[in-house]
Amino acid sequence: MANKHRVVIIGGGFGGLGAALRLKHAPVDVTLVDRCNYHLFQPLLYQVATGTLSPANIASPLRTILKSHKNTRVILGEAIRIDPANRQVILSDGAILYDTLVIATGSSHQYFGHGEWERFAPGLKTVEDATDMRRRILLAFEAAEREQDSEQLKALMTFVIVGGGPTGVELAGALGEIAHDTLRQDFRNIDPSKARIILIEGTDRVLPAYPSGLSAAARKMLERLSVTVRTGAMVTDVQNASVTVREGDRSETIPTRTILWAAGVLASPLGRVLSEETGATLDKAGRVIVEPDLTVPDHPEIFVIGDLASFSHQTGKPLPGVAQPAIQQGKYVAGTIERRLRGEKTRPFHYLDKGNLATIGRAAAVADLNWLRLSGLPAWLIWIFIHLFYIIEFQNRLLVLVQWAWLYLTYDRSARLITGKNPLPLDL
């Protein structure tokens, strides 16, 4: 083993894991480093946040996935610095030498310079984020059931989702269903279907990356679930119990106890670290601007992929921060490493856009497959099929299917647990 080419991959998301999986039979030593001991299927994280699925259903231990990869070791650790001169990754508790480095540490949410909003308006990137969001949503209904004051009650029954991209739309749709169907008979003093669910989007339509016909269809489906969609609306302030929104010249402060953040993506801080060490340029979102072969300028031994990479060689604008580009980039990098070792010529990365899918609720989704645009039931069936297909472990596929079927038949979301630090008394 000692003389083999050492590939270090930082991050076990779609990009990093994709690369590791493809290197199974390559004549290299692979080290995969992640802060978590599992690969998270992020596209379904909103279903954990809304009580449909359990975290373990969408999180697979990296060691399980890679157990048959005899050339691969997994390390639970956090990369804090890169040392390109000595070709090593500095962890919070050690260092790892590399010959080729693949950085795939993804992104987190950002608050447009208002980090203080995060406390009141949590985002959705990790399992802990999802269980925290679930806790806030359920506690708001619990507190409403016991609230006497009508102003307070109104704030507790108001849910504001900031950001009309796929995550915001999916959260709003699921909340609409929870309020109307799942919780319908659960309370005695409040009527959950009276909950106000407000989706705020800065541009002029939801799902702005989709064709406008599908945006309109998504909006209609959201409104059918009683979600109030406010486009062209900017959030100008977030407080403990309110959010302020500006639409054109008008500004309004909405009293609410639950604000969910689904806007603004910020690349992983490792991008800045890398930029300082190698002189690589970052784009406005903090992503590393990469070469056509996904390497860092002047560092052919360092690849950056997934949400952390800004790759605009193909269409003139960066690829979106979703699973497909990350997966394809992971595979591409693994192939490029193998070609190099064989002394073969490498090709630039080419992204094959397979389309976009977002679900709004029961039998309600939009699908843009490039050659075909669908909404409603057919889009929803495609969404289900594709997501089940991409979930990694067979057992999880089965568990997710059982829970989706149950939800479809009964409207019940059984993973509605309030967990975490003691929430009592209910001063949210």
Place this chain on the structure above:
Amino acid sequence: MANKHRVVIIGGGFGGLGAALRLKHAPVDVTLVDRCNYHLFQPLLYQVATGTLSPANIASPLRTILKSHKNTRVILGEAIRIDPANRQVILSDGAILYDTLVIATGSSHQYFGHGEWERFAPGLKTVEDATDMRRRILLAFEAAEREQDSEQLKALMTFVIVGGGPTGVELAGALGEIAHDTLRQDFRNIDPSKARIILIEGTDRVLPAYPSGLSAAARKMLERLSVTVRTGAMVTDVQNASVTVREGDRSETIPTRTILWAAGVLASPLGRVLSEETGATLDKAGRVIVEPDLTVPDHPEIFVIGDLASFSHQTGKPLPGVAQPAIQQGKYVAGTIERRLRGEKTRPFHYLDKGNLATIGRAAAVADLNWLRLSGLPAWLIWIFIHLFYIIEFQNRLLVLVQWAWLYLTYDRSARLITGKNPLPLDL
């Protein structure tokens, strides 16, 4: 509703929920108060702690269970005081009036006067306890994989379980399987099957409440999983990285980074509160000594059931703190309330002991059905059948079955997630 007899039940465990379920058609107003929004199926909590099941699989929202009970409301709240003179329960944020009160707040673990041990040796009573235990177990293996020092490595690979009752035996058995089967191919530097798993029991045999033949069978099954069983051993000290055990005259300090506490049960603090308010007597474990009809002396309107009750009228010693007595007491109390309202004569509580079951691992369990004692595969099949039967929601029954079948076929425990506060660097 206003003039109906008000029944307040504190605690949504087996006892409290049992009473609430039975009161569905009674001419009363029922209020169920719990700190959690779910009923927890505690007998399977060790399977969450060992990565087999997800919390939601064994936790059902109380509102879902009781949604069709039109006479019942559920309140998320914590009872901190009882005011028998004014017949009200004082919550941390309010008060509820009752005509009949049912106290079913259960128990937690105790450390025999050494509360400082809890930090190092967590117990297993709540969902949060279980995910914390899971985190500690998995982090110990992760840290071992990266440990260079052989002494430290040995401590990381040593797991001590204190208490040889059902929970301790089940935890030890599951840990044995994790080390030998589940994690077998997961690591590159350590061999998980070399882990030392030590079960410490103060009496002369494990499962002391069982017939001695079954204790011997359980011990044999544990040893087959390479668990070291040390009976007649008392824990005299617990530190961050060691546990000290005395056997007869000999005392030994075992270096270990994972200590799991499955010994010592302490009744809920509401017992002491009640004793102060009503003069009720507590037994040594802090349980309320109840009358033959489970009421508090001189307070026929206050029932105490489940783990918090000390009922020894039938056999001369208190009933064990397990699910069966609690369920039966809950039903009994509901029936007694109805009889009283109808002006009928009430009978004393009578416990029907259906037997005991504990599982050690794959096809390994012991069953004492009073008329029949079994061990091994037949006991295990009975254990599976009975547990699936008692799990409340149909969906959860299905999900648990899928996961058990998967475990049986593949030895894989897929809920092996390290969640919670950031565990890095790995200074356990």
